[in-house]
Amino acid sequence: MLRYIGKLACLSVAVVLASREAWAQTEVLFPGATFAGDVLRGEGRFLDGAGRFNLNTATAHSILTDTLMRQSYALEMQTRESSLRHRDLLHRATERAGRAVSANQTRRLENPNLSDVANGDALNALVKELAEKAGPSYSDITALNVPVPGGTFVRAPLALPSEGLVISRARILARGEWPLILREPGFDDACSLYRRAVANAFEAVGRGDLRADSVAKIEEALRSFTVRLDWIAPDRDKADVIAAREFIRGLEAHAKCLRNARAERILADMLNYGGTTVGELVDFMRRSKLLFSPAASDSERELYNTLHPLLASQLRMLREARGLAVQGDRSTLRVASSADGK
The missing domain is CATH 1.20.1440 (de novo design (two linked rop proteins))
Incomplete structure (x- = not known):
């Protein structure tokens, strides 16, 4: 009998120890001695639960705020990275477009194809280069006297871009x-x-x-x-x-x-x-802000094929004249320096 009672006591202690955590989490209230005491104990447990709820609510708000801050930071970093990548792509595209435009301008000026001449692009490039090289007076190109075909302004279609x-x-x-x-x-x-x-x-x-x-x-x-x-x-x-x-x-x-x-x-x-000369033609087109329009007939294409080598010859002669002038200026400077040294 005593052995049975000892086994039952050990079993009861084991059950109590195993369920201690459960008792800590869930507390059962038993009736007290008075009704008022029971009410006060109930209110106390209610307020205790409300406090734990508010504590957990504040913790949840803190977790939510931290999450939103992390999301905002991640979105900002992603947007910044996307913007930098987009800017890099635009920069590369601009560089490619600039190189293409430069290559096209060089081709039209130095080695145009038949389409460049027929579209008037090659002639316009030469006129622009001559106008820039000549300066405001145009005395350099008008002095070279490269003739143009008669009736050029009758046959050539000239565009006035400002008026369309x-x-x-x-x-x-x-x-x-x-x-x-x-x-x-x-x-x-x-x-x-x-x-x-x-x-x-x-x-x-x-x-x-x-x-x-x-x-x-x-x-x-x-x-x-x-x-x-x-x-x-x-x-x-x-x-x-x-x-x-x-x-x-x-x-x-x-x-x-x-x-x-x-x-x-x-x-x-x-x-x-x-x-009657290329210089006068370039001067007139510059003053009037005219461009050669694309040729639309065989006679216009023939005129462009005739004008292009004349404009190119004028530019080549102008460059040679400018080169000789620069060499002459340098020789004069060397002679003057030598005389000063003596």
Whole structure:
């Protein structure tokens, strides 16, 4: 019997020791001696739980704040790294674009291809280089007397970038090949009316008294082309009609320069232009802020192929003259230094 009681006591002690942590976490309240005491003990346990809850809430807020700070820092570092990487990419792209532009400029100036010449890029590069080398007086290039073909300003299409216009007497005069449909007898009256109106307008520009009615007559002649073309279009080949419409639209676009005051002044200067050398051509284009527009016909491409070697020859002669002048200045300085030493 005593042995049984001893075993039961040891088992009870083991159970109590194993459950001590559980008792620490969960406390069971038993009824007290009075009702008021039980109420106060209950309120105390309630307030104890509320305090533990608020303590854990503050800890949670601290953990949340720390997490947000870490996230914000990580996002800031990621954004900074992305910005630096993007800036590096832009810098590399800018460098590549700059090298490409420099290579294209060098090619157009020193070794242009046929497309560079036909687009006018090679000629514009030479004109720009000559203008920069010549300085404000242009006496160096005008003294070299490299001739240009006669009628250059009649045949060359010159762009006026500030106004978005192309000034070309040849294109307005329409001296090139006309579309097949517009050569038919039914268009003879409209063709004569157009050419007469253009001739009168150019005469007025040369005198400096161009009026709106002169330009209106050109536009009226172009409308007569359109009316006649619309009348016969159903009975004609579609491709021929499209080609004729594009030709008429081209005439209308080129005639717009007559309604622009600045283009009119430049056209008047071109009509009265008497220059015969590359230097005078470059000077005129610089003062008028003109560029060679892309060639659109065989005659314009032929003119560009003729002008390009002349401009290149002018630049080569100018460089040689500048080189000799620099060598002469250096020789003079050496002689003066020697005389001072003696």
